[in-house]
Amino acid sequence: MSRSPIRLRRVALSLPQRQLLKSSAFRRSSLAFGGCFHDLTHLEGDFHKLFIEPLIVADGRIDGAVRFPRRMKFTRLDEFKTSVSSWRSRHFNLGS
Secondary structure, rough: OOHHHHHHHHHHOOHHHHHHHHOOHHHHOOOOOOOOOHHHHHOOOHHHHHHHHHHHOOOOHHHHHHHHHHHHHHHHHHHHHHHHHHHHHHHHHOOO
C-alpha cells in the first residue's frame, strides 16, 4: 500500500520536529526542504544559519512554524489547485 505525500507529511508533523531538523537527510527529503532547491547544497550555510538553526535552538519557534500545517485541512490544497487551474484556463487559454 503506497502512502500519499500528504499522509506522510502528517506523520512527519507528529514526530519531534527539532530532532528531525537536526537530520541533514530529513532536511534534504521531500518532506522538508528537498523540493525547494535544485541544488541541495543551498540547504546548508546561510540558509541553515538563518532559517533552520533558529527553529532548532529557540524554544517555541518550531511549534509556531508547524502550527499551520498541523491544523490545515489538506483537502483545501486540492480545491486551490483545481480553482487556480480553472482560472488560468479561462484567463490565459492555456493548452489551446
